[in-house]
Amino acid sequence: MNNIVIGAGVFGLSSALSLLEEGEDVTVIYGNHSNIASNNALGRLDSVLKGSGSSSHLPQEINIKNGPMRPENQQKLAHESYLKHKEYYKKLKNLSDIDYVLKDILTIQICFNKEEFIQIADSASHIQSYGFDMTLLEGYEEVSRHQKEVSKDIYGGALISGTLFLNSESFVFCLKRSIEIKGAKILDDLVERIDIDKKKIKLKSEKIMSYDNLIISAGPWTKKLVSGIGVDIDMYPAKGEIIKLYPDDFDLNYHIHGPCSIVKKSDGLIWIAATYEENRFDLDITNKSKNELLNNAASMIPCIRDLQVIGQTACVRPATKDGMPIVSEVVKNSGVFVATGGGGWGLMQSFFIGEMVKNMVIIKE
Template identity: 25%
Template structure:
């Protein structure tokens, strides 16, 4: 959702225009990618219910409703605890209120990636797998990418390396302050229990996906490039889940996964040209919002390469802000 997982309007305002545009593209892709590739990305609109257990959380939730309700395409209202339980009966009796928002959506990230890859290949793109080990450069321009087995010439180079973006610093003579932020997710067989919207609380969420499983997460761990799912991560996710939805004694963990997100030093996206290379561009630093913001970053990079400028304002997101 462009409206953010939590917090006040000013917390996400710098990226709000990017998020609005990305959401629009996602909606278009839901149809066009399916028609082009036959892959169903499972994009669907469904409401969000951000629950509150304390007066402090109530105050935050009401402030969310106040500004969310002013956004075109969304409807948001404040519910008391009983009204919230009418929508999701399984939530805790300790819930005293909730921000209910319509207009948000979700999808399956693996299916989206698969559909995009197939669509690109059908239009002539070549996807190669391998580790980049260096670059041939001259006069401020990257000429060739070196892998262990290949040399790839390039007119333009896009650095979309996720949490590994920081390693590029030594090759482009610029700081790329990106570090990995680990997140762990559980998928559970909850029997007949179906959560028909995305229940959220303090950065955690739970919802039933089209695969019939209850997806819940997620952790935020600063542990380097460790992608291994851990018992402590599992327990942390379960603790938040059972705080939101307590009666899950019969639920069974089907899958436990972990991922790394690219987090910039100031928490904002990094997108745009690399200032000391004439043909190099970067798109990274999306944190927990990578799936949401990806289409907008792609459009920005496409605009810059094709037209030399972006339709969206990227001044707050340039890599140059870290080069003091």
């Protein structure tokens, strides 16, 4: 079958990879937009704790009920996706010769009050059922024994194993290289129109291409693209910013998680992630976001303010209201599918989504 995938973010590339593994023909067309989410994400893979910066968009009742934990509707997908990453890392590293540095970093979940601490304590058996360790850290003293710079205002915390981090830019590069090796054609062009009756697409270069199956993984641009064939999908753009700090002598050995994530990445910089602005579709970095991230980080580690901000990025997530992805055939038996809506955890979902796309397109499950 002639499969065309629109988009070379993690959803499009993982879908292409899964199809190629089944021996299918795949062409990936990507618009080469600057600063796509896939290249700029924090790169955190976490089955148990919610996304970095996601508190601001989850419904308040879910924040109150689950505290720092991932909402229930996301838990199964999160864990299965997490396991897929472990399965694929060595395989793709060997195939592509590109190392996207998947590594474990212990998380200290910061609790600012008794309620958050109880929520984490109550989740112990759930966390351990995934094979992760969790140790409760009672009061400032116990937390500061691990990371001495934490704020004296915190109530306590928990030390949780299992959080993985990867270098997102290298991850995309590795996926691209892997699908190329497996025989995919990759075209730098923009898909402008889909003719669902003739099963053809028209590109910006005026080229017309035919497909048997069309998989649309155009990130936050997906909604607009499918609106051209009269389909409305329930998703929206959600802008996110990250700041990067030079560590000086600050020895950060953990991923500190609370109102944001603070972590030393494989580039040697301390990343603070992320802001979340619904229905924003621009790539402007702002002082407002920088200050929000610094304030959130300083509430956990006050001395973070003394470090120099040497980088700031902005990109746009393809988000959905319930935080769950959209993987479906948009018009029955049309051969046109969408795979999108990764929101703040699309990197983590990627391999799982690839498998779903394969099942939907080939096996028609």
